[in-house]
Every structure is written in C-alpha cells, then in structure tokens.
Amino acid sequence: MSRISPDFVPQLLAGMVVNFEIAAIALLVGLAVGGLLTWMKLAGGASGAFATAVIGLMRAAPTFVVMFFLLNIIPSDATLFGVNVAPSGIMTVALSLVPYAAAYVADNGGEALRQLRDGSPLGALLFLPNVTRAFFVLVMSSSAGAAIGVPEGIAVILREAELMPTLGDKMVLFAIGILCFGITLQAGFALMRLLQRYLGRLALRAR
Amino acid sequence: MIFLRRIVISALASLLALATLPSHAETPDAALVKLLDEAKAAAAVPGACAQPGLDRLVRIFCEGKIRVGVREYYPLFGTREGCVRSGYDVDVARRLAKHLGVEPVFTRVNAATRIPLLADDKIDLTIATMGHNAQRDGQVRFIRPHYFQSETIIVGPKGLTIRDWPDVASRTICVTVGNGSNAQIVSHNARLMLFDEAGVLPDKLRDETCTLAAQDDSFFDYYFTDPAFAGSYDRKFGFAQLPWGMAVALAGSDKLARALDLTSQIFHRDGVFLDIAKENRIGLGFLERQRAVWNRPECNTATGAENPACVLPPLSAVLEPTPIAAQVAAFEGWIEKHTGIALQLPMFKTMPAWLLFKAGIVNSLILVAGALVATLLFSLVLGAMQSSRSFLLRWPARALTVVLQSSPVVLTLVISAAVALALFPYSSAVAIGAAIVALGLMNGANAGQAIAEAMHTLRTERGGPAVPTADLYGRAVSRSATQIVSFLINAAKGTPIASFIGAPELLSALTDITSFASGRASTYSLLLVFYVCVVIVVVWLCGKLRIWLERRQVVSA
Numbered sequence: 111m112s113r114i115s116p117d118f119v120p121q122l123l124a125g126m127v128v129n130f131e132i133a134a135i136a137l138l139v140g141l142a143v144g145g146l147l148t149w150m151k152l153a154g155g156a157s158g159a160f161a162t163a164v165i166g167l168m169r170a171a172p173t174f175v176v177m178f179f180l181l182n183i184i185p186s187d188a189t190l191f192g193v194n195v196a197p198s199g200i201m202t203v204a205l206s207l208v209p210y211a212a213a214y215v216a217d218n219g220g221e222a223l224r225q226l227r228d229g230s231p232l233g234a235l236l237f238l239p240n241v242t243r244a245f246f247v248l249v250m251s252s253s254a255g256a257a258i259g260v261p262e263g264i265a266v267i268l269r270e271a272e273l274m275p276t277l278g279d280k281m282v283l284f285a286i287g288i289l290c291f292g293i294t295l296q297a298g299f300a301l302m303r304l305l306q307r308y309l310g311r312l313a314l315r316a317r
Numbered sequence: 318m319i320f321l322r323r324i325v326i327s328a329l330a331s332l333l334a335l336a337t338l339p340s341h342a343e344t345p346d347a348a349l350v351k352l353l354d355e356a357k358a359a360a361a362v363p364g365a366c367a368q369p370g371l372d373r374l375v376r377i378f379c380e381g382k383i384r385v386g387v388r389e390y391y392p393l394f395g396t397r398e399g400c401v402r403s404g405y406d407v408d409v410a411r412r413l414a415k416h417l418g419v420e421p422v423f424t425r426v427n428a429a430t431r432i433p434l435l436a437d438d439k440i441d442l443t444i445a446t447m448g449h450n451a452q453r454d455g456q457v458r459f460i461r462p463h464y465f466q467s468e469t470i471i472v473g474p475k476g477l478t479i480r481d482w483p484d485v486a487s488r489t490i491c492v493t494v495g496n497g498s499n500a501q502i503v504s505h506n507a508r509l510m511l512f513d514e515a516g517v518l519p520d521k522l523r524d525e526t527c528t529l530a531a532q533d534d535s536f537f538d539y540y541f542t543d544p545a546f547a548g549s550y551d552r553k554f555g556f557a558q559l560p561w562g563m564a565v566a567l568a569g570s571d572k573l574a575r576a577l578d579l580t581s582q583i584f585h586r587d588g589v590f591l592d593i594a595k596e597n598r599i600g601l602g603f604l605e606r607q608r609a610v611w612n613r614p615e616c617n618t619a620t621g622a623e624n625p626a627c628v629l630p631p632l633s634a635v636l637e638p639t640p641i642a643a644q645v646a647a648f649e650g651w652i653e654k655h656t657g658i659a660l661q662l663p664m665f666k667t668m669p670a671w672l673l674f675k676a677g678i679v680n681s682l683i684l685v686a687g688a689l690v691a692t693l694l695f696s697l698v699l700g701a702m703q704s705s706r707s708f709l710l711r712w713p714a715r716a717l718t719v720v721l722q723s724s725p726v727v728l729t730l731v732i733s734a735a736v737a738l739a740l741f742p743y744s745s746a747v748a749i750g751a752a753i754v755a756l757g758l759m760n761g762a763n764a765g766q767a768i769a770e771a772m773h774t775l776r777t778e779r780g781g782p783a784v785p786t787a788d789l790y791g792r793a794v795s796r797s798a799t800q801i802v803s804f805l806i807n808a809a810k811g812t813p814i815a816s817f818i819g820a821p822e823l824l825s826a827l828t829d830i831t832s833f834a835s836g837r838a839s840t841y842s843l844l845l846v847f848y849v850c851v852v853i854v855v856v857w858l859c860g861k862l863r864i865w866l867e868r869r870q871v872v873s874a
Contacts, residue, residue, distance in 0.1 A: 166853075167849060169856075170810075170849045170852040170853050170856065171845065171848070171849055171852075172810045172811070172812070172813050172814075172848050172849075172852065173810075174811075174814040174816075174817075174824070175813045175824060175844055175845055175848045176845065178824060178828070178841055178844070179841045179842065179844065179845045182831070182837040182838065182841040183837075183838050183841055183842065186513055250725045250726065251725070251726065253726060253727040253728065254726070254727060254814060254817075256727050256817070257510075257727070257814075257816075257817050258510070259491075259510060259521065259526035259527065261524070261525075261526065263725075264725055264727045264728050264731075265526075267728065268727075268731060269525045269528065271731075271735075272477065272488075272528045273474070273476055273477065277735060277736070277739045280735055281732075281735075284728060284731070284732050284735075287724075287725075287728055288720060288723050288724045288728065289723075291723055291724065291725055291728070292719070292720070292722075292723025292724070293723075295722065295723050296723070
C-alpha cells in the first residue's frame with residue numbers, strides 16, 4: 111500500500127468524473143436517437159421497419175468495436191463547414207456507447223409509451239429508473255476508454271499498476287478500484303430503488 | 318635441394334602476402350584526390366561546363382557550389398530558425414562541401430520530396446534522414462558507407478524495468494501508424510496504441526496515456542536533451558536498425574557518387590562524422606562502431622565501399638505478397654472506378670497481414686464459443702451455490718457476484734490476465750483463456766443471480782423453503798431463461814474487449830495490420846460487419862436456447 115502514489119486516489123476520483131461525463135453524453139445522445147427511433151417504430155410502415163432494423167443492428171454492435179471503428183474512420187482533421195468535427199477521445203468513447211444507449215431507450219421508451227396508451231402513466235414512469243440503470247451501466251462500460259488513452263478511472267488504475275512490482279501490490283490497487291466503482295454503482299442502484307419506491311407510492315395514492 | 322625449395326616457397330609466399338596486403342592497395346584519399354583532380358580538370362576545359370550530359374561532380378566544380386536537400390523541421394538533424402540552419406545533416410553537408418572545395422546551397426526537402434527533387438535535378442545531393450531500404454535502391458543511388466543509423470527504441474518511465482522483448486509481451490506500446498518496425502513489435506505479443514504523428518508521443522508519455530512508446534532513436538534524441546524528460550524516461554532497448562544514406566540521382570551522378578563514397582569512408586575513418594554527431598548531441602554508438610570498421614586495413618581501401626564485409630546492406634522492407642495480391646488490387650481498383658470508394662483490403666495483400674487476419678478470425682470464434690460456454694457453466698455453478706441452503710456456499714457466491722458486478726469489464730479482464738500471467742508465461746492461449754474466464758465470470762455471475770432469484774420464487778410458490786433438488790433447479794434455470802440468454806449475448810458482444818489484454822482476436826489482428834499497412838477505414842468497417850454478424854448469429858442461437866428452456870418449463874409445470 112505504501113508503494114501507491116499519494117496522488118493516486120485524487121487522480122482516480124478525477125478519472126471517475128470522466129467516466130460520468132462519458133456516460134452522461136452517451137445517455138443524452140442515446141435519448142435523442144432512441145426517442146427518434148421509438149417515434150419512427152411506433153409510426154409503423156417503412157420508417158417503422160427501418161427503425162426496427164436499425165435498433166436490431168445497434169443491439170448487435172459491440173461497444174468496443176464501435177469505439178475503434180469511430181476512432182479510425184473519422185480523420186483527426188475532419189471538418190464540417192470549416193469547423194473541426196473530429197471527436198476527442200472522450201467523445202469517441204461516448205459515441206461508441208450511443209448504439210447501446212439508443213437501443214435501450216428505444217426498447218424501454220416503446221414500452222413506456224405502450225403503458226401510457228393503456229392508461230397507466232405510472233407504468234410509463236418506470237422508464238425513469240430504467241434510464242438510471244442504463245446510466246450506471248454506461249458509467250461502467252466507459253472504462254473501455256482506457257484502450258484508446260482516455261484518462262478515465264480504469265486508465266488511472268492501470269497506469270499505477272504498471273509501476274507495481276508484485277501481483278499482491280497490483281491486487282490492492284485493483285481492490286481500491288473495485289471499491290470506488292462498486293460504491294458508485296451500488297449508490298446508483300440504491301437511487302434507482304428509491305425512485306421505484308417513490309413511483310410505487312404514487313401509484314398507491316392514485317388508486 | 319630441400320633447403321633451396323623451402324627458400325623459394327618462402328620467398329613466393331612473402332611476395333604473395335605483400336601483393337595481397339591492403340597497405341599496398343590504393344587508399345581512399347589517393348583515389349579521391351585523383352577523381353577530384355580529373356573532375357576539376359574537366360570543368361576547367363573552356364566551354365565544357367556548357368555541354369549537356371555533364372556528370373554532376375564536374376558541374377559542381379563548374380558552378381562552385383553543391384545543391385543539398387536537407388530537412389527544416391527535424392530536431393537535431395535538420396532545423397531552420399530564420400536564416401540559420403543547424404543539425405547533424407546540415408553540418409555533414411557543410412563538411413562535405415568544404416572537403417570538395419565548393420559552397421553548399423541548401424534546399425528544403427521533406428520525406429515526400431527528397432527523392433523527386435533529385436530526379437528532377439533540383440538538387441545534387443539529399444541528406445535528409447533517409448533510411449536506406451532495398452525499395453529505394455531503384456529510385457536513387459545511395460552513398461556508402463552510410464552516414465548514420467537509426468533504430469527503433471522503446472522509451473518508458475525510468476522506474477519500469479523493461480530489458481528485452483519478453484518484458485513487453487501483453488503491454489501496450491504507443492506507436493505511429495505506418496512505422497516499419499510495428500510488425501516486429503506485434504510479433505512479440507505487445508499491443509499497439511496507434512497515433513498519426515510521432516510528435517504526440519512524448520506528450521502521451523508525459524500525460525501517462527502511454528506507458529511505453531516506440532519510435533526512431535533520432536526522434537527521441539531531441540527529447541532526451543530536455544533534462545526533465547531525460548530525468549523521467551529512459552531508453553529501454555533498441556531494434557530494427559536502419560542505415561541512413563545520403564543519396565544522389567541515379568542518372569548522371571556516377572562520379573559524384575564515387576567521390577561521396579570515398580569521402581564518407583574517410584569521414585568515418587577519421588572520426589569526422591563522430592565529431593559532427595558529438596556537436597549535435599545525437600547517438601554515437603553506430604558512428605563509433607563504423608570508425609573502427611573503416612580503420613580496418615581491408616576496409617580502408619579505394620574499393621572498401623564495395624566490400625560487403627565493410628558496408629551495411631539496405632533494409633529489406635518488402636512484405637511477401639499473397640498469391641491473390643494482384644487480384645485484390647484489381648478488385649480495389651474496380652470498386653474505386655465504379656463507385657468512387659477507395660476500398661483497401663491490406664489483409665489480403667501481404668502474407669504477414671493475411672496470417673494475422675486468419676488467426677484473428679479463428680481466435681475470435683474460439684473466444685466467442687469459449688465465452689458462451691464459460692458463461693453458461695459459471696451461471697449454473699454460481700446459481701446452484703446461491704440457491705444452496707448452506708451459507709458456506711451461498712455467501713461466497715453472493716460476495717463474488719457483488720464484486721464482479723462492481724468491477725468494470727476492463728478491470729475484471731486485467732485482473733484475470735494478471736492472475737493468469739502469475740501462473741503461466743505469456744502466450745496467446747493464456748490471454749484468450751484469461752479473457753474467457755473473465756467474460757464467463759462477469760456474465761455468469763449475473764445469470765447465476767437470476768437463477769437463484771428464480772429458485773427463490775419457486776420455493777415461495779411451494780409455500781416455503783424446500784430442499785433444492787435437481788428438478789427444482791432445472792425449473793429455476795428454465796424460468797430464468799430470458800436472463801441467461803441476455804447475458805450469453807452480452808458475453809459474445811464483450812469478446813472484442815479481450816484485445817485489451819493481448820488476446821489475438823480479430824480487433825487485435827486488424828489493429829496490428831493497420832499499424833504497418835494502409836486502409837484503416839476499410840479494415841475497421843470490415844471488423845464492425847464481422848462482429849455484428851457474429852452477434853446476430855449468437856442472438857439467433859440464444860433465441861433457440863430460450864425457446865427450448867421455456868418449453869421445458871411448460872412441460873415440467
């Protein structure tokens with residue numbers, strides 16, 4: 111433990127902020143894309159079929175591969191109307207998570223709209239805890255950014271681990287990482303449960 | 318009589334020895350003086366300088382100047398600040414010009430223009446950090462002996478012990494796309510992180526994005542002149558030595574090339590190159606070795622530059638083509654002509670790329686199959702443990718599940734790889750095995766939890782805690798079919814991340830291929846299509862499994 115740099119924990123926390131940042135961007139874009147796909151799917155016809163096919167492909171696309179695809183397909187000097195649009199490392203990871211987020215939003219959004227049409231607004235509100243769950247899944251998945259040099263939490267842990275001479279020292283470091291991410295995840299799930307209970311109470315009052 | 322014969326034989330042997338002694342061969346100095354005198358005499362003939370087809374050496378004496386192409390933005394070798402040029406290449410040019418008794422006139426060149434400018438007769442000589450490989454022998458005439466030699470070096474933090482190739486296996490090394498030495502790094506099981514420009518590598522080391530970086534020593538030499546950089550990082554080891562050559566045009570430069578060959582020999586022998594290198598604070602190892610070589614009697618002759626025992630061979634940079642390389646190139650051309658899309662398929666054009674590609678596909682399929690089987694096995698085992706009435710089985714399984722759920726996928730993979738490497742020496746099989754275990758555990762733990770929850774509901778429906786039987790457990794598995802299938806698909810989708818710990822699956826293979834070949838856009842598009850297809854097949858198979866499990870539940874109910 112004494113071999114761990116005194117800057118490690120502050121750096122890890124700063125890295126975890128990056129994980130949250132990536133997840134937030136991915137979820138926001140996912141909500142927009144997923145919302146659009148849900149609307150198209152419910153509209154039926156050709157656009158509905160197209161949306162269903164796109165959602166299917168998004169579900170099947172592995173995040174890690176999408177990340178490398180985006181990283182290599184967009185030139186570092188790409189411009190649009192004279193503005194550099196090449197995504198940063200953080201944005202690349204966030205965009206790679208968008209297919210998952212959008213497909214998830216489309217699935218759950220469709221279900222929520224169905225509940226709403228069936229006269230169950232509270233059932234539709236279950237969309238909120240589901241989105242919260244997706245957000246924390248995205249936080250954990252954003253660790254893939256370590257592979258392309260994004261300075262997120264896992265990258266900080268791995269950087270420090272490179273300098274650890276023994277497996278035991280590395281394991282201590284990894285345990286700290288799991289603890290930090292675990293507390294965050296469990297706190298997120300606790301928040302989700304609170305939200306569900308609150309919605310449940312609302313449902314009881316409505317009856 | 319015998320005595321007389323011995324004397325005659327001894328005398329003949331002595332004569333033979335004297336005849337073959339290098340000291341009796343023409344020295345490079347004498348040969349150079351003779352050549353220069355002839356050229357100067359040719360230039361002095363009235364009207365000779367106006368005649369076409371002059372050898373460039375004669376023309377140099379006609380004009381009293383030599384036009385040299387040098388770089389302007391290559392620290393320590395060729396830089397320019399205002400009108401002041403400096404660097405090893407520039408100083409070598411100045412010394413050569415002085416030796417010939419003419420003035421140097423510099424022209425800016427870069428990697429793309431240094432050969433065409435020679436062919437267009439815009440410059441007489443290029444001294445521009447140019448590696449001598451066999452391909453370039455057909456474009457320019459390289460001056461030998463070579464005036465410098467670079468090598469690719471691995472640079473990393475001083476505290477990190479890296480001595481040789483075994484120490485870099487499974488580590489990530491930051492490199493630039495297209496660097497000829499990338500293929501060698503890949504062959505030693507290191508992972509690559511690719512960057513477009515070498516200039517970003519020191520920054521990536523400083524901000525700790527990269528722990529190790531590989532690039533020419535001539536590039537890092539400049540950064541090692543910075544005390545802060547030199548205090549934090551050091552050179553771990555070098556490989557892929559590449560001799561650098563001055564070069565002249567293939568046509569009309571025979572005498573100039575010969576004069577420069579001889580001058581280069583003399584500069585090595587007398588330590589002139591070494592002195593210039595010291596002044597410019599670049600690596601001295603190669604030049605010190607060359608000084609010893611060119612002081613050897615068999616090399617210090619007018620023909621030393623033609624002696625294979627003295628000069629270095631060019632690097633052979635040509636990758637072996639596949640039998641279908643020509644057809645693939647024709648197909649690429651056809652696609653471009655008819656669609657405008659510049660499709661490039663490097664994995665089908667060279668043997669190293671093709672072998673990596675084939676192995677990548679096979680390993681990816683093994684990884685997907687392994688991850689699916691491992692997920693199923695771990696889910697059944699952990700599900701059974703979590704359904705057990707014994708807390709000695711139940712609680713460790715629950716604790717493991719919570720830990721696995723709390724660990725990001727990359728971290729779990731790294732932990733699995735660290736444990737595997739503590740038990741076995743690194744190999745592709747170990748990396749694939751570690752990835753299968755990690756993916757199986759992560760997804761199996763979640764699926765196992767779903768089975769345990771299904772078991773709980775079955776017990777509740779039966780009115781209280783029942784003894785867990787195989788039949789009841791089977792029903793729990795059937796009831797959690799949707800969850801199991803969902804985590805099986807998740808495991809298949811997660812397999813590409815195994816490349817992070819060095820498993821040589823397709824993503825890893827294609828990253829390696831694009832590091833030494835072109836066609837990144839086509840290559841990664843193909844990769845995405847491959848994995849989407851694999852996941853679609855897995856989803857279809859898992860759908861069949863779910864239907865079977867659900868039918869089983871209906872039958873048993």
